[in-house]
Amino acid sequence: MNHKGLLIIVSGPSGAGKGTICKELLQRDPSILVSVSATTRQPRNGEQDGISYHFLTRDRFENMIQNNGFLEHACVYNNYYGTPKDFVVEQISSGKNVLLEIDIQGALQVKNKYPEGVFVFILPPSMKTLKTRIEGRGSETPESLKMRLSSAVSEIELIKNYDYFIVNDTVNHATDILQAIITAEKCRVNADIKEIVRRFKEETNVKTID
């Protein structure tokens, strides 16, 4: 198994179910860490700094942007949101796996800064299911529902930038596949393998096989 941890990016259109799958994954495998986002928006009732979000001032946030301190960031309704880079890089270097549940625009930014991440796209089983799921939330007007669905279709085209796709038919099955992807990726032949080859050669040289 490789020494470095994985950065697993789970992404997909709104309503595809990425949140539910990530929650199930973390319940099954508590060794996986979640990156806490930073934001400049005000904390809401019950939100804790460092747990719900890292609450930062606008100055601090913009300073971090300048210093390449985010894997991705966006400005929504005049508030910044972003994924601080240091935490992710430190945990991965120490062999931990880090999960990032993120929208598609954010995922594409992460891909630019950390292309060795494992990029997983969650697909709904069909557009019909996606429609039913978004309607079920009860928070959309007919107009905004239409917009969400049409943007989902354009977003699905961006799947070509990802490594894997999972059709979210049931949460259990989709999480099984996500776990299989993580298991497989830990066994990818990559730069780390040099260490393993070195170990075998060393073992031979020091004559432990005689």
Add this chain to the structure above:
Amino acid sequence: MNHKGLLIIVSGPSGAGKGTICKELLQRDPSILVSVSATTRQPRNGEQDGISYHFLTRDRFENMIQNNGFLEHACVYNNYYGTPKDFVVEQISSGKNVLLEIDIQGALQVKNKYPEGVFVFILPPSMKTLKTRIEGRGSETPESLKMRLSSAVSEIELIKNYDYFIVNDTVNHATDILQAIITAEKCRVNADIKEIVRRFKEETNVKTID
């Protein structure tokens, strides 16, 4: 899930345990097909044509080599051995997964002809274990054992040509990982994904979401 099947190449040094892992995999998942090798050597007692091997004449075999009919082939003690290409290509096109258990030289030939295969390298937990396993077969002289171990070390360097590596600590665990790799590879974003994107777009256009 992708429509095309996978060609899974399981390879590694002699004594690493690739045969045992493949046997366990086929028992767990009978939907995986095994490619039957062709050979020019004489059938031994109980061997059946088309099951143990495809027994071919030397002329026929050399003709197939000329016509690029093998994914790989080798000549050992003046007998040819090879993996016929047609069977593998047909099964994969029809969505079946095909397993190829093969030595490292053969795997590298397959890689040239079918680079989209899934190349898995089986490693022993240590050189000491490898030594114990080869000794356990009772078929080696001290000289040939030494040669096998030293060739295993050179072979391990060829791991860089593979996609995945599995440390064969126990057959069960190694087979779990091999199954996870197959599950993950079925969800790889590749050319097939275009079909999925097309389906979603079509579903939207035909207004099933209205």
